[in-house]
Amino acid sequence: xxxxxxxxKLQRELSSKVVLKKMRDIPKLVAGFDLxxxxxxxxxxxxxxxxxxxxxxxxxxxxxxxxxxxxxxGLLSFREGPAIKKVYAMLESVPDLLFFDGQGIAHPRKLGLxxxxxxxxxxxxxxxxxxxxxxxxxMPSEKRGDFEYICNGNEKIGVVLRTKDGIxxxxxxxxxxxxxxxxxxYTLKTCNGYKLPEPTRLADFYSKKLKKxx
DNA sequence: GCGACAG
DNA sequence: ATCTTGTCGC
Numbered sequence: 520x521x522x523x524x525x526x527x528k529l530q531r532e533l534s535s536k537v538v539l540k541k542m543r544d545i546p547k548l549v550a551g552f553d554l555x556x557x558x559x560x561x562x563x564x565x566x567x568x569x570x571x572x573x574x575x576x577x578x579x580x581x582x583x584x585x586x587x588x589x590x591x592x593g594l595l596s597f598r599e600g601p602a603i604k605k606v607y608a609m610l611e612s613v614p615d616l617l618f619f620d621g622q623g624i625a626h627p628r629k630l631g632l633x634x635x636x637x638x639x640x641x642x643x644x645x646x647x648x649x650x651x652x653x654x655x656x657x658m659p660s661e662k663r664g665d666f667e668y669i670c671n672g673n674e675k676i677g678v679v680l681r682t683k684d685g686i687x688x689x690x691x692x693x694x695x696x697x698x699x700x701x702x703x704x705y706t707l708k709t710c711n712g713y714k715l716p717e718p719t720r721l722a723d724f725y726s727k728k729l730k731k732x733x
Numbered sequence: 734g735c736g737a738c739a740g
Numbered sequence: 741a742t743c744t745t746g747t748c749g750c
Contacts, residue, residue, distance in 0.1 A: 554740080556741060590741070592738040599740070621739045631739065652739045685750095690739080 521588050526597050527628065534629040536638055537695045542616070546571045546643075549709060550614035551718025552603050552636075555726035557733050562586045564602035565726040567718060568612045572708060574717045580609040581729055592652065593627050596635035607640060616697070616705060617644040618718040623692035623702075625654050625669050625677035633694030644694030645702050646677075647719055651690055661685045664707060668699075678703055682710040689714070 549571045555563045561583055568578040584602040588594070599621075622631030623646030633646030654669040656679045663684045669677035669692065677692030680703060691702050709716035715723065 554741080556740095590740060592740090595739055626739080646739085648739050650739065652737090 530628040530630040546615035551722040553722035555730040562602040566606035623694040625692035637694035643696040648690040
């Protein structure tokens with residue numbers, strides 16, 4: 520049983536702690552996280568760490584965990600957050616930038632999964648979602664690198680970014696401790712010929728692969 | 734009331 | 741996310 524109003528109240532309090540600013544240093548290590556669900560009520564979380572800008576995989580950890588909260592649009596971090604915290608704790612290396620499958624501040628209360636996790640780990644993060652949740656936008660041109668802003672009124676809260684020619688664009692937004700230009704720059708620089716940034720693409724690959732073996 | 738709705 | 745075969749396009 521979930522008390523939605525309490526979770527929403529918590530999001531409003533936490534979102535005030537989000538800070539948008541340019542990253543001070545170029546990251547040396549970037550991480551990506553993703554989940555799969557082997558069976559109802561069980562989540563399999565994967566965390567990967569890659570060297571930047573080489574994008575060589577240097578570490579991969581995974582864990583299974585019970586999930587109590589169902590998927591509710593706007594409350595994704597409460598469902599996936601617990602499992603992500605467990606894999607994050609298993610990492611031996613210390614990443615400088617985190618990528619998540621979901622929104623950053625392009626969220627009704629400015630606290631999508633990436634924003635929530637950035638505050639939880641006190642680490643810069645970028646939210647890379649495959650579909651839209653919140654904010655108005657126009658479709659960017661078909662060319663890789665082109666983007667349009669996602670807006671909430673006059674505020675720019677993210678970008679719809681084309682990471683591959685003619686392929687459906689990604690909805691990218693800041694978690695915390697990064698700004699919009701960091702999001703565009705690091706998302707494009709970690710996309711190696713594929714639509715998704717390597718961190719989340721590899722985490723997604725392993726979570727689906729392990730799901731079949733567990 | 735109606736439409737939208739990350740994974 | 742997950743359930744699932746073939747199929748259209750570069």
